[in-house]
Amino acid sequence: MRVREDVNGKCETFKKAVWRKEYLYVKTVEYLTSVKTEHLMAGSVIYQGLEENPWISKDELRGVVEKAVNLIKNSHGIDFERSGKLIQIIPQFDIAFDCISNLQDVGVIKTNKEKPLTSEQIKHNINKLKGKLAAGTSKLCQELVVILNGLTISELTWKIPLASQVISDDSLLVAQLSKKQKKKFMKPVEEMVPPTIPQGVTEECVKFVTNFMPRSIPRLQEGLTHDGNWKECGNKLNEVALKILDTLKIVSAIRATLFDNPFGEHAFITTFERQSIASSDRRGDGRTGRWPDIMLVSKESDKLYELMYIECSRIFCNKQKEDDDNVKLWRETNDGMYWVQKSRKPEKGQFGIIGVQVAGQKLCLNILIRDKVEVHRYYKLRESMIPIRYTYEPSVLAEFIKTLLVLRNILIVNMSILRSTPLRRSSRILEDSSTLPMVTMTGILTPSFHVYYSKQLNQLPHSIKIDVWRRLTSRKHPLSIEQASSIHPEVEDLLNKAVGNYIKQKERQKMKPITSDCETSLRQENEELCISKQVLEKKIEELLELQEQYKSREVAMTRSLEESGEKVTQLSDSVAFFKSIIPDTKKAIASAEKSIDLLENKCQHLEDIISAKDRKIIALVDQILKHSDATIEPKTYSSNSERKLWAKRRSESEYDLEVQKKYTFRDLAGK
Incomplete structure (x- = not known):
């Protein structure tokens, strides 16, 4: 059964990969046929391909582009200039691909698309999670x-x-737990949320709602037109402007929540989109990380820690945006926890990374913690409505205030735990983020320079980069991995020297003069090109002949279509004629039906008369039969037996008087 599931999973992955490749091929063909000729170049085609699939390999993308280019080149109607542009795409592919990839790596071209985990990587993560849980002794x-x-x-x-x-509290895994174990799973966060709101806060909310008096709306003037002037006085406009500036925003609410906090000046809130250090470290290789809407960052021992991520949306938020922000948020908190674990080891089950999601009018407070067996758990602590409009319910405002106070309370505890936790002393390889698609390890021999030095690094081969990194981290007074990975003057000096030496070394290499053998080979190539040119000219002539043949066939087809059109016209005329005689035919049929009905009525009348006469005849016959006497000999006999019977009676009457009295014989009656 397991083997079948694995095979089915691999088949589905293969089908999706094939579908994505075919979809990219179709999009590439559409781009090549629709883009302007002056914009048709290898860089633009590769950029479009990487926008559709940022993680496609160079060879796969080259195959797709080459297939699309060949299709367009072989089609008719391509002008000479566009054909020349298409021919140049494949030779320039490698340089253009490396250029676009480097621009993405240094952040000039931003991409927010995550590289999805493969089935093998998901299986690896699940097996690793099973190993962590199996190490625990609890039920x-x-x-x-x-x-x-x-x-x-x-x-x-x-x-x-x-x-x-990451085990989320709303996952099917937790839903299948028994009540007792589910209660144990939820225990770490139950102690994070105080059960009640302070009485003073509740009283302030009630007082605010009670004392709030909405102003009466002034009557709108009539007869206003657009004449380039303000319709209200200056004082009124100033008042409205102040109200707009004083509107409640989520950043303002967070700032108010952190008012007079014990964090000191080391903690700050980013009020604009800023690249996440944890996400960038998770991606590695100098790639740009995610850009959360808002972050709470704390600087401890010259290192920045991201303790809270906030993802916001508009007031009218659709379901897709809400789901995408939810996925983005738990991935950010997961990366943030791994980033903290790289340099510190806070108390398990207590320290957590907060994730706040603002979806429409909802405020969701989430947290990700690391339990005792080093499994990450993701919880939704609270969800409340944001009072963006006036409400008569103090409870709505109180729940919103409570959510923010819980946020403040958790941040105070997390900051205290973080500051009381010493830095790691061990230099062993740490666990990478589980959201990382490919396992990458940054060690002493693997260079991980800062993105700031991309200009120098692009000029150096990989071997020199490794040599510079080794010299920085393994000399007599080495730099730490963090110092070598950051912006440091010693790193910059050493890289500049390496670039200068490498350029000088390349300049020393002089080109060798062209020999006679080279000239001979060039002549041979020119002759081959001339021959290929002649072959191409012949093919062009053949194509022209084919074009003439197609034209003649087109003329023949046109004639046949015209003849078919005439036949269709005749058929349509016949149909029209038959349609015209249909009403007369219907009338004739109707009159015939009436005549048939009359004849049927007459026949029925005659049948009734005959039936009546038959009944009269039968009655007369019955009357005649009633008056006939069986003792009188009939004139004629109905049968021989009747004749014999009367003959017998006549013979008996000769010697029997009773028979003579009873029967009357015709011959005797005559006597």
Whole structure:
């Protein structure tokens, strides 16, 4: 059964890959046929391909582009200039691909698309999660392992937290737990949310709602027109402007929540989209990370920690935006936890990374913690309505205030835990983020320079980069991995020297003079080109002949179509004639039906008369039969037996008087 599931999962992955490749091919053909000729070049085609699939390999993209270019070149109606542009795409492909990839790596071209986990990577994460849970001795871990063994791994996608070793409180895994173990699972966050709101806060909310008096709306003037002037006085406009500036925003609410906090000046809120350090570190290789809407960042021991991520939407938020922000949020908190674990080891089950989602008028407070067996759990702590409009319910405002106060309370605890946790002393390789598609390890021999030095790094081969990195991290007074990975003057000096030496070394290499053998080979190539040119000219002539043949066939087809049109006209005339005689035919049929009805009525009348006469005849016959006497000999006999009977009676009457009295014989009656 497991083998079948794995095979089905691989088949589905293969089908999706084939579908994506075919879809990219169709999009490439559409772009090549629709883009202007002056914009048709290798760089633009590759950029479009990477926009559709940022993680496609160079060879796969080259195959798709080459297939599309060949299709367009072989089609008719392509002018000479466009054909020349198409021919130049494949020779320039490698240089253009490397250029676009480098621009994406340094952040000039931004891409927010996540590289999805493959089925093998998801399976690896699930097996790793099983290993962590199996190391635990509690019944909760044992029950989670049993449920995990019953799950179908092929049904998991990269958007599900479980595929990245994150157990969410609303997952099917937690839903299948027993009541007792589910209560144990939820225990860490139950202590994070105080059960009640302070009485003073409740009283302030009631007082605010009670004392709030909405102003009466002034009457709108009549007869206003657009004449380029303001319709209200200056004081009124100033008042409206102040009200607009004083409108409640989520950043203002967060700032108010952190008012007079004990964090000090080391913690700050980003009020604009800023690249996440944790996400960038997770992607590695100098790639740009995600850009959360808002972050709470704390600087501890010259290192920045992202303790809270906020994703916002508009007031009218659709379901797709809400789901996408939810996936983005738990991935950001997961990366943030791994980033903290790289340099510190906070208390398990207590320290967490907060994720706040503003979806429409909802405020969702989430947190991701690391339990004792190093499994990440993702919880939804609270959800409240944002009072963007006036409400008569103090409870709505109170719940909103409570959510923000819970946020403040958790941040105070997390900051205290973080500051009391010393830095890691061990330099062992740490665990990478489970949202990382490919396992990458940054060690002493693997260079991970800062993006700031991309200009120098692009000029150096990989071997020199490794040599510079080794010299920085393994000399007599080495730099730490973090210092070498950041912007540092010693790093910049050493890279500049390496670039200068490499350029000088390349300049020393002189080109060798062209020999007679080279001239001979060039002549041969020219002759081959001339021959190929002649072959192409012949092919062009053949194509022209084919074009003339197609034209003659087109004329013949046109004639046949005209003849068919005449036949169709005749048929349509016949149909029209038959349609015209249909009413007369219907009238004749109607009159015939009436005549038939009359004849049928007459026949029925005659049948009734005959039937009446038959009944009269039968009655007369019956009367005649009633008056006939059986003792009188009939004139004629109906049968021989009747003749014999009367002959017998006549013979008996000769000697029997009683018979003579009873019967009357015709011959005797005459006597």
